[in-house]
Amino acid sequence: RKEVEQDPGPFNVPEGAxxxxxxxxxxxxxxxxxxxxxxxxxxxxxxxxxxxxxxEDGRFTAQLNRASQYISLLIRDSxxxxxxxxxxxxxxxxxxxxxxxxxxxxxxxx
Amino acid sequence: GAVVxxxxxxxxxxxxxxxxxxxxxxxxxxxxxxxxRQFPKQSLMLMATSNEGSKATYEQGxxxxxxxxxxxxxxxxxxxxxxAHPEDSSFYICSASLIRDTQxxxxxxxxxxx
Numbered sequence: 001r002k003e004v005e006q007d008p009g010p011f012n013v014p015e016g017a018x019x020x021x022x023x024x025x026x027x028x029x030x031x032x033x034x035x036x037x038x039x040x041x042x043x044x045x046x047x048x049x050x051x052x053x054x055x056e057d058g059r060f061t062a063q064l065n066r067a068s069q070y071i072s073l074l075i076r077d078s079x080x081x082x083x084x085x086x087x088x089x090x091x092x093x094x095x096x097x098x099x100x101x102x103x104x105x106x107x108x109x110x
Numbered sequence: 111g112a113v114v115x116x117x118x119x120x121x122x123x124x125x126x127x128x129x130x131x132x133x134x135x136x137x138x139x140x141x142x143x144x145x146x147r148q149f150p151k152q153s154l155m156l157m158a159t160s161n162e163g164s165k166a167t168y169e170q171g172x173x174x175x176x177x178x179x180x181x182x183x184x185x186x187x188x189x190x191x192x193x194a195h196p197e198d199s200s201f202y203i204c205s206a207s208l209i210r211d212t213q214x215x216x217x218x219x220x221x222x223x224x
Contacts, residue, residue, distance in 0.1 A: 091210075096142060098213060
């Protein structure tokens with residue numbers, strides 16, 4: 001089983017749509033969780049951290065379910081500029097290393 | 111704040127040559143730096159973790175003699191791809207960490223080996 005697994009995608013949605021990404025992780029001892037965004041041929045950029053209580057940042061909502069080892073990201077009112085690959089990332093390695101999922105590509109169309 | 115630079119941003123070299131990539135934390139001192147590699151349509155794969163002044167810790171399957179890492183100061187780490195071959199062509203990204211689980215990524219270096 002891969003350490004971090006994500007929806008395969010791609011997701012092609014119209015502007016204004018709501019889209020949800022899911023992710024599962026295998027290591028129950030993982031301590032920190034993130035969603036990163038990566039644009040084509042660019043480095044990943046932190047979108048938001050994910051907390052057990054759930055957290056929201058504008059149109060973006062992240063949820064963590066430790067019991068199910070499941071993380072989600074909800075994007076409301078999609079914009080063209082949201083088109084990117086979204087990476088589910090899990091931390092907690094002995095040296096603070098991060099483990100990246102393969103990413104889910106989102107294309108928002110006009 | 112928390113800016114990480116990489117140089118060069120892209121490089122094309124002949125098979126058999128060595129290529130050095132620099133990673134610098136510009137406005138903070140990084141206790142740990144990480145080197146990743148990303149092949150097209152694949153996830154970032156951690157290659158090695160380096161702490162200033164000590165030997166890098168390589169991930170399984172990454173040849174330490176081929177990918178030389180030097181972390182001479184708290185703001186600079188270098189990755190040298192020795193005797194590069196076409197299969198080493200990839201997007202190499204470094205990150206720098208000040209506190210645990212928080213990494214700031216460099217813009218990446220695209221290596222093409224002919």
